[in-house]
Amino acid sequence: MLELTPWIFLLPFLSFSIILFFGRWLPLKGAIVGIVSISLGFILSAALFFSGVTGHLTLPYLWQVPWFSFGSYQMTLGVYVAGETVCMLFVITLVSLLVHIYSLGYMHGDPRFKRYYAFLSLFTASMLGLVLADSLFTLFACWELVGLCSYFLIGFWFEKSAAAYAGRKAFITTKLGDLGFLVGLLLLFSITGTFSIPQLQELAHGGVLPVGLTGIACLLLFCGAMGKSAQVPLFVWLPDAMEGPTPVSALIHAATMVTAGVFLVARVFFLFEINPMVLHVVAAVGAITALCAALMGLVPEDIKRVLAFSTVSQLGYMMVGMALGGPQVGMFHLTTHAMFKAMLFLGAGSVIHAVHTNDIWKMGGLRKKMPVTFVTFVIGVLALAGIFPLSGFFSKDQILHAAIASGNIPVFVLLTITAGLTAFYMSRVAVLAFFGEPRDHHAYEHAHESPIAMTLPLVVLAVPSIFLGAYLFHGETFARLIPMQLEHEVYHVSTTLVAVVSGVVALAGIVIAWLMYGARLIDYESLYSKFNLLWRFLYARMGFDGVWLFLVEAADRLAGFLAALDYHVLDQGIVDGSGSLTVLFSKIGRWFDDTIVDNLVDCWGWLFAGGGNLVRASVSGFVQNYLLYIIVGVSLILAFRIYF
């Protein structure tokens, strides 16, 4: 079964080409091809996942073909399937399949329907390639492809300038992280001499890698993860990315692309472990991200934006889980989060489709009109808040327990506060959208439950949102798949205590949200006006956008200055200048040649001509003169002979 894994990547890639070139003539504009290829991939991935958690899978699996060589190094093309790969395959194919089906309803009638499905296939293929890649080089290639597809899909409705801007912003911000990734990758190659992940694992376990340099390389790789997985300060693209179609948000920003960074950390965790400073940095960044994003999620009126900030916050949780608990804890939360976050996004899409607005202040009382969406959305909110026994509870608690057991009290406090905030802002959205009196009657009148294509995925995702956490947690289930876990028990804290604390905090969040927005016992309007400055600060996303814009502006100015420098000093000054100088020198040379040299030559000739003229005077034509010359000459010779 494992030998078939390359097909999981190849089928969507082929379907991309087929849809792109032949989609016009296929039924449903090629969506069928996409759905079929992802379904096949899903069946195989689910089989792999479940045999993995029941212990019937021998991992890791490596399949390589030699590709090309440069110097003495041979690059390979292939798949390397480890526990985290199986986990991601399951998540990616499931969510992608459901998004394909959901989009049949959501994107119905869109003029670029074919292109949408082509990009969905390409995106899925690249993401699968990323998780299957056996060398960091192909991983990076797929990483970039994923970023490219996210640009296409976020800016899908590019007639809207906000969407086009968001697409560019996403691509460029993640590209900045990718720069760090590339430098780290090259540094890693220079340290280890290989791109291949199994080989790197061997080297790492052999203990031969230099601690400092590997640490720097890992931090640089983490820069890439920060960009893709929206950590502070490179998260700024994710809230704007909500301009894309909602199923795209569900796929890309809940379950797949943003988890690429978390996956990367899991994939090369053996490198991250080498230098303990790296894991501390990851935990710190994750914790700060979790809290800041949760704070920013308190204020938006756009339902998708709240979900976006929630995603950023949960990604921070995953990073903390990775750093303090190991890949098992991080990937567990990744898996459960993918399920309920995708469901929440799809549910939000369903609501938007019904009332034609994203603004929660224009919604209200929708639970009567859209029962399926309502129930699944509430399940999602509870799962995200971490209420027992839904899946989010188990994964979140594992992270909190890892945080406090490893002695990181500040991180634990930050994450607990964040848990409370999470419960609060999600409940706020749920209450404002589904409970109470409708605020916009016109929209309410037209609201209706979405078609089966959109509600079916919601129901399907509800099942793992409720049960997957408990299933993977009991016994050794998930541990069989990803056995790697960090063990440092600084404090002996029982998991029950942590569970109780987080449960209390979550319930408090939900209750306060109900009191503020549902029962109106706390007046939120007066709170908003009292904390207006804070509210505006959070609404402006803590000014990160401003900082980045400033930096971009500065870089632009610098580039402009350098361009002007290049043009005026280098091109005009030096190159043209040396040209003019050469022309000047050649003019002087010419003058020299004309005046001096030519005249010298003339003088020499004139000298001879003058001399000749002088001598000509003696050629008189008179023979007697000649006779005289003879006589004089002979006399002189005779005198010479006689006296010397």
Next chain:
Amino acid sequence: MNPTAYIGVSAVLFAIGVFGAIARRNVITVLMSIELMFNAANINLVAVNRLMYTASSMGQVIALFSITIAAAEAVVGLALVLAIYKKFDTVFVENFNLLKG
């Protein structure tokens, strides 16, 4: 008498001949001066023969030859003068400047 006087006579005659060859206008006179130079050379030959090489009479023989050749050369010279006179219609040397240049 003093044998050295003969060589003196020869020298004086030669000098007069040179002067005449250089400084006379009439080409016939120039030819006459050249004849004079010949005669001076002949006298010199005989005188030196009598003074220094008394055993031999070589000088006198050479002088005899010299007279003959002088005569032949005079013929040639006069023939040339006749040709020139036919061209230039004058016997004065200052008009013979075709070689000028």
